[in-house]
Amino acid sequence: MKKYGFGVDIGGTTCKIGLFETTGQLVEKWEVPTDTQEAGKNILPDVAASLKGKMQERGIPKEEVEGIGIGIPGPVQADGSVAVCVNLGWKNINVPKELEPLMDGIPVKAGNDANVAALGEMWQGGGKGCKSLIMVTLGTGVGGGIIIDEQIVPGTHGAGGEIGHIVVNPHEKIACNCGRKGCLEQYCSATGIVRLAKEFLAEEHGPSLLDDVQEISAKAVFDTYKENDALAGKIVEKFARILGRALSSFACVTDPEVFVIGGGVSKAGTPLIDVVNKYYKEAAFSSCTDTKFALASLGNDAGMYGCARLILE
């Protein structure tokens, strides 16, 4: 009988590995370094050695392992093949074909890291109990993942859930990292919030706690927002209006049960969710105004959980 599954979220510096019971219970988690030398040729063998070591240590026969889910920081095709993954140095690697022989034929599936994180949050995180969600990751950039009927939507070009790159301001002068101008990411990422803050600070304004902050950060903006600072209020309202409106558009596409908000910026917690939800409701199509909002709850482990879910579904 199958009792276990592994989730392996491969990042540019470390691989987060989790041993899960098929019920979704995390048994143990650990990390191995990601060796990106020589086009990353050691990454999958290193993962295999670590998994086999753990199975031996715990006396788990391969018959008890349902499979291994792998998360990759880049686009992944449905069959688990990766054309290019800059962060790992990979070119033209089919993950299941490489890893399964090293694991005595235990089945392997692979997915994009942002998408598996969304799946993880659906399974055991902020979206638990929901079958369809949109995950919004507010970090250095804005990422996302779309889940419909408990399945990842990877998209034809691997761009499913690339919600940071919808154009929300066609009049923007400054370019986004993606080369276009006016992307959601330019206003709603941690970097974007800092930029909005600097613009407001450069204008004439009343006294603000932010005037005394040495290095403006998204955290500083939300911290002072929670202290009812008027200027921080303006910054956060602008951020929330842009994000809330964007989410209202997404609701007219896949109409999810819940928006799960994660990434570093989401550490601001409930006040952030509340203000985004306020602008979402204002802009949302009438039948979608009650769509739920939730904070992501698995943090950096979301990908590892989602990887396990890939093969335990």
Add this chain to the structure above:
Amino acid sequence: MKKYGFGVDIGGTTCKIGLFETTGQLVEKWEVPTDTQEAGKNILPDVAASLKGKMQERGIPKEEVEGIGIGIPGPVQADGSVAVCVNLGWKNINVPKELEPLMDGIPVKAGNDANVAALGEMWQGGGKGCKSLIMVTLGTGVGGGIIIDEQIVPGTHGAGGEIGHIVVNPHEKIACNCGRKGCLEQYCSATGIVRLAKEFLAEEHGPSLLDDVQEISAKAVFDTYKENDALAGKIVEKFARILGRALSSFACVTDPEVFVIGGGVSKAGTPLIDVVNKYYKEAAFSSCTDTKFALASLGNDAGMYGCARLILE
């Protein structure tokens, strides 16, 4: 052996019925009037009588019928229940539960009309050969349907594919039919194009063929556009910029293989697709710039085809 399936697209005035081979070949199509009297209580019995009559006429035993797919002009739950359908007068009707007993237990499935039309275009129309698409219906309003992995995305509130109601202009003063302001539908429907045209005509402009048109219509705008009329060019470019940008946002959500453009406005044909595609490419995320554009090809039969596909998949 199952050889046949029925597709029944129930509209406010007529029901379009198709007898299909399981291969997707249409054998025969016909219509029956939709009797909306007495809260539409006769609609499903009338459909059943027509289907049974056709089976008798052609000597088709029920064992040869895979099922019956029904399209409804309103939101439909996954189990085929309809809370309210204004156009049919229905309240709290479960379509399979009502229709299956009348059809000697032949399985019945139901879906929203816009969504089944998208499914029909995927199966035998402009999106044939594709597994994921976004259908955009440019009629009196702007409707849509989202198909992922050959499945309709109905959405949590039945709002999946309600793409006409994303807000594209938060500064709009005039209200949309939905009550909000600045919806895509206000600019890109047939009505919206007429409105854009009137705005351009009211401004100072050079000589235009549109000056001689008695009743401005979307058709008149596209007809004069094809004759290289400068003013029509401005109207069409504005329409296409708004629609192309909206589609580029949708590509960052579900990243479809193809956008299928249908509805009355799409009779303008290839020149319409080309100009929308031009603005789409300008706004699209880099990995999605080559997403295909196709004209819907099934016209008013798309829903009937999609209904059949519902039960022949």
